[in-house]
Amino acid sequence: MRLSSSFLPTLKEVPAEAQIASHRLMLRTGMVRQMSSGIYAWLPAGLRVLNKIADIVRAEQDAINAQEVLMPTLQSADLWKRSGRYDAYGPEMLRIVDRHKRDLLYGPTNEEMITDIFDQFVTSYKGLPALLYQIQWKFRDEIRPRFGVMRGREFYMKDGYSFDADYDSAVVTYHKMMLAYLRTFQRIGVKAIPMLADTGPIGGDLSHEFIILAPTGESGIFFDSAFAEQNWLEMPVDIEDKNSLASFFTRMTSFYAATDEKHDEAEWEKVPQERKCEGRGIEVGQIFYFGTKYTESMDVSVAGPDSKKLYPHMGSYGIGVSRLVGAIIESSHDDNGIIWPDNVAPFKAVIINLGMKDQACKDVCESLYQTDPDNFLYDDRDERAGAKFADADLMGHPWQIIVGPRGVAQNIVEIKRRKTGMRAEVPVDQIMEYMASHQD
Incomplete structure (x- = not known):
């Protein structure tokens, strides 16, 4: 969505x-x-x-x-x-x-x-x-x-x-x-x-x-x-x-x-x-x-x-x-x-695009979103980063996938676990595997 x-x-x-x-x-x-x-x-x-x-x-x-x-x-x-x-x-x-x-x-x-x-x-x-x-x-x-x-x-x-x-x-x-x-x-x-x-x-x-x-x-x-x-x-x-x-x-x-x-x-x-x-x-x-x-x-x-x-x-x-x-x-x-448990959260993860004017960021976000559109929420709003982060925490998505121009240039994104606050930098093509292997 x-x-x-x-x-x-x-x-x-x-x-x-x-x-x-x-x-x-x-x-x-x-x-x-x-x-x-x-x-x-x-x-x-x-x-x-x-x-x-x-x-x-x-x-x-x-x-x-x-x-x-x-x-x-x-x-x-x-x-x-x-x-x-x-x-x-x-x-x-x-x-x-x-x-x-x-x-x-x-x-x-x-x-x-x-x-x-x-x-x-x-x-x-x-x-x-x-x-x-x-x-x-x-x-x-x-x-x-x-x-x-x-x-x-x-x-x-x-x-x-x-x-x-x-x-x-x-x-x-x-x-x-x-x-x-x-x-x-x-x-x-x-x-x-x-x-x-x-x-x-x-x-x-x-x-x-x-x-x-x-x-x-x-x-x-x-x-x-x-x-x-x-x-x-x-x-x-x-x-x-x-x-x-x-x-x-x-x-x-x-x-x-x-x-x-x-x-x-x-x-x-x-x-x-x-x-x-x-x-x-x-x-x-x-x-x-x-x-x-x-x-x-x-x-x-x-x-x-x-x-x-x-x-x-x-x-x-x-x-x-x-x-x-x-x-x-x-x-x-x-x-x-x-802080939602994984199995009942409205969305498994939110994709937060921090570079709405950056085509590479948009491409990565779109690619990630298409891997699981039923369970991923794509925050594609033209909003400041602080508002996106606040809404992501408020809604309690188990995972936040943070996509910014600097990371995309290195083919990585930042991922945050809502429950623990843990953050990690993960290659774009390993996101799904990373989330599956780091369930509580």
Whole structure:
């Protein structure tokens, strides 16, 4: 993308309404614009990040054989009345009456709808297990939206749902999802620590929250630093083998990790002093096992092996995709701007042309840009160098490729790593190789 012809509006002034870093930086870099309280339009740079996160989430869900569906944002109130949650959910649910006087709601979550869909198509235990997910917009009418996309009213979320024949098989699915989540967050480039959690209005008796470390987080957290050193992408786990999954889960839960609500001082004392980490964090995902809560309340059953009614055991699994954008920025920025992880940055690199009137510079920039036009942003504006550097740092591109007349004369360009500030002079024809070999 060429910056001179792109819709990537940046702001020099800090927006007065933004209280935290992610909100300030998302507005300043032109990722989003607020349209009403807690509701945002996603502009090109922000949408690129949103889509990249969603693609990683989708890939890891597919890897555990989850199947993607897409459910409507508007739901019939009758479904929620069947489960008993329509009146119990509270004022966060946006209730709507259509022209035919039918009660509808803008879905804050989809347990009831997916259970009804399952009921229409699965009649026998032979159709189990079933693991379905979607990535869709949701709405919760927060009483006081704040912190930008971190606590907005409309949000983009991955929500998954499982149906199993019994408790043991439901726990195997829970283990699969735990592994998928750890791999998802590692691929995104953040350290998300799973912590035993309350189930809240979703229900059930087994749940973990995934917390990203950030000083502005709402949750106080305690964890063993050894957890953050694990490489979940390389861990040999067979998702078709329940013993392999159980072994993985045992390893994962052997590291202490708890929020304020679940903190156990006696267990905390068992963690070696040099590995104790305390701080604050932001919840970006949560997984639940809640048994037959919805299948029984909605009378959704299948024929079991003995032809008797069998109420499937369910779980639900959420990742806040839009919330992750803000959480990543909260955990990865400095005074100059955002520091994006490589896999979710709107652009892999920015090419900064310092010689717009120098034909050799223009030729080198054009040649570099054409090597990867989908992932390179070419700053071809007729702007002073300082403004280009400031915008590059503000937007947080992982790499800056700086092309000037003096370097071009020697067939080299300067390259800067945003995360570390490292700079190097690299031959023009070795740029791609250099970046690939110097990932963190």
